[in-house]
Amino acid sequence: MSRHDISLTVNGTEHELTVEPRTLLVDALREDLGYTGANVGCDTGRCGACTVRVDGDAIKSCTTFAVQTDGASVETVEGLADDGDLDSLQAQFQENHGLQCGYCTPGMLMTADTFLQDAEDPSRDEIREAIEGNLCRCTGYHNIVDAIEDTAGLAGQSQ
Numbered sequence: 001m002s003r004h005d006i007s008l009t010v011n012g013t014e015h016e017l018t019v020e021p022r023t024l025l026v027d028a029l030r031e032d033l034g035y036t037g038a039n040v041g042c043d044t045g046r047c048g049a050c051t052v053r054v055d056g057d058a059i060k061s062c063t064t065f066a067v068q069t070d071g072a073s074v075e076t077v078e079g080l081a082d083d084g085d086l087d088s089l090q091a092q093f094q095e096n097h098g099l100q101c102g103y104c105t106p107g108m109l110m111t112a113d114t115f116l117q118d119a120e121d122p123s124r125d126e127i128r129e130a131i132e133g134n135l136c137r138c139t140g141y142h143n144i145v146d147a148i149e150d151t152a153g154l155a156g157q158s159q
Contacts, residue, residue, distance in 0.1 A: 006070040010035060011079030019066045025059075026050045028066035029076060037077035037106040041135075048134030051107035052076050058114040060133075077106035080113060089113050089151045098147035100138035108134045112148045122152055 003018045010033060017032050029035040029052070038061050041049035045060040052061045053075040080087045086094065089109060099105045108131060115122070115130035122130070127148045128141070136144065 004067050004070075006067055008066075008069050008072050008074055010074045011076060017066075021065065021067055023066045024062055025052070025054075025064040025066045025069055025074075026061035029061065029074070035076045035078055039103055039106060041103065041107075046133075046135070047104070048107040048111060048131075049104050051110045051134065053110055053114055056114075058111050075110070077109050080109060087113075088154055089116065089147070092147040092151045092154070093144070096143045096147040096150060098139065098144040104134060104136045104138075108136065108144060112144075112151075116148065116152055116155065119152060122149070124149060127152075 001020050003020055005016065005018050007014065007016045009015070010029065015033055017028065019028055019032070026038050026040055029038055038052050039049040040062055041047035043062050045063040048060065050060055050062040051058050053059070054064070054069055054072050080090055089112060093099055093105065093109065111131055111134050119126065124145055127145050131144065131148070
C-alpha cells in the first residue's frame with residue numbers, strides 16, 4: 001500500500017510523518033505522535049471522545065484521515081494546559097465535578113472550548129446544543145453544563 005508524507009502542527013509543534021492513506025487522524029495522533037488525549041470511543045463519529053481542533057474547527061478525529069490534515073494546525077486537549085497549569089475550562093470542569101470516568105472529557109473540553117471562543121454569554125440551552133455531539137455516560141451533563149457556563153461567566157468578567 002502506498003504511504004504519504006504529511007506535515008502538521010500539533011499544539012504548536014511541527015511534525016513530519018509517513019502514513020497510509022487509510023490512517024485515521026486519531027490513530028496518527030495517538031500511535032505515531034504520542035498525543036493520547038483524544039480517545040477512540042465509537043469509531044463512527046457519534047460519541048465525540050476523539051474531538052480535536054483542526055485549523056480552529058472542532059472535528060471528530062476518528063472520521064478524518066490523517067492525510068486530510070496535511071499542512072494543518074491541530075489542537076488536542078494536551079494543548080489546553082499551559083506548562084501544566086489547567087486553563088479556565090479545565091479548572092471549571094474540576095471545580096464543578098464535570099467528569100466522572102473521564103473518557104469523554106478530552107472531546108468534551110475541545111468541543112466546549114471551541115464553542116466558547118465565539119459564544120457571548122451563552123444560555124444553558126445553547127451550551128447543551130453545542131455539546132450535543134459529545135456523549136457522556138456518567139455525569140448526566142448537568143455538571144458539564146455548569147462548568148462551561150461558569151467558564152463563559154469568567155470570560156465575560158475579564159472583558
